[in-house]
Amino acid sequence: MERIVIIGNGISGVTAARHIRKNSDKKITIISAETDYFFSRTALMYVYMGHMKFEHTQPYENWFWKKNRIELKKAFVTHIDTETKTLHFKTNETLVYDKLVIATGSKPNKFGWPGQDLDGVLGMYHKQDLEQLEILAPNNKVCKRAVIVGGGLIGIELAEMLRTRDIPVTFLVRETSFWNGVLPKGESSMINEHILSHHIDLRLNTNLKEIISDENGRVKSIIIEETGEEIPCDVVGLTAGVTPNIDFLKSSSIETDKGVLVNRFLETNIKDVYAIGDCAQQHEAIGNRRPVEAVWYTGRMMGEVLAQTICGNKMPYNPGHWFNSAKFLDIEYQTYGWVFSERDKSENEQHFHWRHPSENICLTIAFQKDTKLFLGINTFGIRLRHEIFDRWLTKKQDMTHVMTYLKDANFDPEFYKTFESDIVNAYNIEFGTQIHPKKKSWKRIFSKA
């Protein structure tokens, strides 16, 4: 029987394994050095915050793997010999595969800052990071201040985590406004305000120069590049993005760049070796997507697709319209289609921005200036229906359509105050249109056409 070996028990690897099992009887082995069982990395923050226990982050009960004949092996792969199809482990054990899936995910970026490997410096990615943090920052007596470097999604999550234990946080963000490489300025500035309202010491336009050690090799303080200011702290969180976790492939003949290079079938340069998830890098970017996409659902989708290929139903990876979501402290964020920030926006992309006068609710809709073709939407504090926007993007609807049927797309819980009428009003005023929003219709929502 063919033996499929998957390195990495994250969402990509596990999804691939589950779908291979659904569609075949192949022998499946998943290897991980991090944990015994699959867990949801995105939920690590909730364990520190006390919303959950670690076991709650595991989507499958422990009997699941045996029942589905998915063998789990806790080991660290040091070398892959693709000639003999053999994996070499740190323990000097070996394992022979017929097909190999590399799904090792990412690791936090380190940009060569002096002191970046000191005691007390950590990322927030692996389960081990969580355990470290629990030791380094159990409360605000042990950790009198933490400095977070890098204003992305993990950075703001780490800040939120630490604040739940009343630990003072200084948050260094390189950009002029939080995440404004991705978010348009109206949204980015709303998040800036929200960060400050949570008593986080947000420092925009600020880079880390170096991390200073005490006499025991522990973090003592950090120095800011621009001002030379020294900020005493006990923990430094490095959250300046992630990079594919593929160092162990250096000695193999598998072709890599930033990540493991793959074609649209997720095949590497070596036959029977595939790469999926955060660690895979497309030779050519798909649409507006980046060649390396470290997103939960793209990992899952690659796993779904590769399982088909491995089970004899060869299928290219073909992600549909871009979507994503996140949560910035108390504010939920969703996006469908492409809304570019001022930094990356093209000439012909125009934005309509609406913000609630008092609540933390806003949205930005991007469309083509000339044709009014709908390009994408960002919402904060409003939930939207994925299916509806996926359909509108596929059918290339224009702004009149989007505005008219905006109520169909609302996904907020029942009885919530909705703002579609205000939004359409604001749009009418700004663009001199006379659009009347239509009442929500189940028929339209469920129409398959």
Place this chain on the structure above:
Amino acid sequence: MKAIKYIGLVIFLIGLSIFTALPLLGTFKLESDTLNTIVKEKKIKSEVFIEDLNSNLVGKTYNGMQEVSPAVTKALNNANASHEKNKEWDKKIYTSPSDMAALIGKKSATGFIVNHKGLMWFLTFGLGIIGALMFILPNIILLGQKGIKNDGIYHKSATNRGWIAWIVFVYLIGFYLLLYFASEYATNWTFLLDPLSNALSGNPAGHWFVYGFMYCTVMTVMAVRMYIKYRHNIYQMFRTTSVLFFQIVFAFLIPEIMVRLQMPYYDFKNAFPLDYDFFFQWNLKDLINSGGIGLFILFWGTMLTLIVVPVMVYFFGKRWYCSWVCGCGGLAETLGDPYRQHSDKSLFAWRVERYLVHGVLVFVLVMTGMTLYSFFTESGTVLGLKVSTVQNIYSVIIGSIFAGVIGTGFYPIFGNRVWCRFGCPLAAYLGVVQRFKSRFRITTNGGQCISCGNCSTYCEQGIDVRAYAQKGENIIRASCVGCGVCSAVCPRGVLKLENGPEDGRINPTEILLGNDVNLMDLLNKK
């Protein structure tokens, strides 16, 4: 702010301590006049019992129910034993020793407690309410901005099955055991509520009135906590208001007022088979003998179960009852909210749930069938089984132990919906309708789920919500009571409780939205 909280906690604990001590305090002195009244009212024909009381109890001062109860019990048991021996069936006393002791206690109490009802109310309920509110209200400021407030739940002893939780567990179980099986010890509590009971129904308070009042008080105070915790979530605000309204008005006030108007005591929202004795002989006779209103109640109660409940479940899901109207649900959603994370999400628990809850439903239906058969044929047995025995078994095992002692007592350790999930026959019935014929579902929002597990963790019914959400499937489960918390705690806006068309309600998916593989190819290859 924190200081106010802790002072409040101390005040609450003082009130609770006095309340807890009351069953063992107070003096009782039975006068012979009082005994005569009791004998007349209860139509006691046992001269053995009367003599025993006259010579052993009357005129003596007893300290605490722990002295009265054994004396009464002994007298009653001796009397009954002698009557049984002599086959004097007409003299046998069918009132339970516990009820007899409660009756005698109620009529013979003297001393501080019974003479200072208002003060004693303040020292127990009053301090409890004030203390609890002082503990809860500062959260308006302490909890900070609107949003999900689950920080530290798994770090705290009270909400993480620590020693506080175990003490509460033992306390609640003890309280319910006393209430159901040693209610004479509640006598002192009843005095505190006599003024209110008199004002409502015109009668002095019994232990069930105490329970009803406590229930409303606890729910109201804990509803304040809900309002503060979920102030960003209007669905939770409405729902909490609704359960509170139905508890106070329908379960507590209306039945008492009906009694004052010489009508039967009836809770119009309490549907059979949760209201398991609705079709018991005594209730049917009582209703039939109560004229127009009795017949209306009989009609309403039957329609409620046969038509109103299923039709409403079709349109709104079982949540309209379980988390908007029901008293058990009301307590679970207020007092029980801090414990919702303790429900067991394992597949094993789901299996147990299905056997148990449907088993209870079958039990109640068989029992009611037997009851009605014996009612119309006027025979006390069906197929050799004594109907009253079956009824008693159900009342004790299901009605008292499962619904009360386990149902609420288990909150701090096993979550707030143990009864609703594993035992309630009405929930089982509603669940069957919800699963197979309803417009209700929890919609999963395309491919947005990140499998974080907040939804599953905070599902009070032990549904592994994530298992569906991460597959892009809607959640259609018999046990879902539509509390809406999964949707509230989801950080990515994935879940929405909705009533929509039946078409497409159940949507198994092979590939989630966002992955544009050719689905037809995929399906054809299967």
